[in-house]
Amino acid sequence: MSKFSIEKPALLIGEGREEELFFCAMVNHLGLSSSIQVTQYGGKDKLAGFLAGLKAQTTFSKLSALGITRDADLDHAAALASVKTAIDNSKLPDTLHVDTYILPKKDTSGALEALVIEAVSTYPNWSCVEQFMTCVSENDKALLSPTEMDKRRIHAWLSTLPKPDLRLGEAALKSHIPFDHQAFKSITNFLKTLVSAIDNQGPVEHA
Numbered sequence: 001m002s003k004f005s006i007e008k009p010a011l012l013i014g015e016g017r018e019e020e021l022f023f024c025a026m027v028n029h030l031g032l033s034s035s036i037q038v039t040q041y042g043g044k045d046k047l048a049g050f051l052a053g054l055k056a057q058t059t060f061s062k063l064s065a066l067g068i069t070r071d072a073d074l075d076h077a078a079a080l081a082s083v084k085t086a087i088d089n090s091k092l093p094d095t096l097h098v099d100t101y102i103l104p105k106k107d108t109s110g111a112l113e114a115l116v117i118e119a120v121s122t123y124p125n126w127s128c129v130e131q132f133m134t135c136v137s138e139n140d141k142a143l144l145s146p147t148e149m150d151k152r153r154i155h156a157w158l159s160t161l162p163k164p165d166l167r168l169g170e171a172a173l174k175s176h177i178p179f180d181h182q183a184f185k186s187i188t189n190f191l192k193t194l195v196s197a198i199d200n201q202g203p204v205e206h207a
Contacts, residue, residue, distance in 0.1 A: 072104065
């Protein structure tokens, strides 16, 4: 697991570095950084190991709420079941509030990028992104999944920013993501629930 020390009562974990940076930016934007610490678990296959190592931390007693995020990819239900299995096998204490959010939103396949697309597709330069997608698709021999197509769209959009080499997480930290957009309402509520659960603990699920 990533080397870090539990420093706050709520911990939010994402799949990788992009999610870590993205959610750091969102937590800061919402004014929740004094309560929520953000880190990553290093990929879907490493969640179980991360949770097992979490209990071994000397500062584990500081933790009151844990929020786990994961991309649905092609199957939202399967992703949720995978996270539930990891939680069950970790045997975290019942006193710890554990909450799960499968991206992009309830009963929907896809990933974090789908939420970002919903939020930024109203920008004036988004039509350029779609023109690019149309142009590429005419000669594209790659068989990309819908999630991969979303990632391509995001990379194209990122290239339109003043600093075109930013990655998604970096763009979020640079305030290029409109976190107040309706697209982020559900994930925003999820984060606020973590904070409210600090003094009202108990394991729940949120997909």
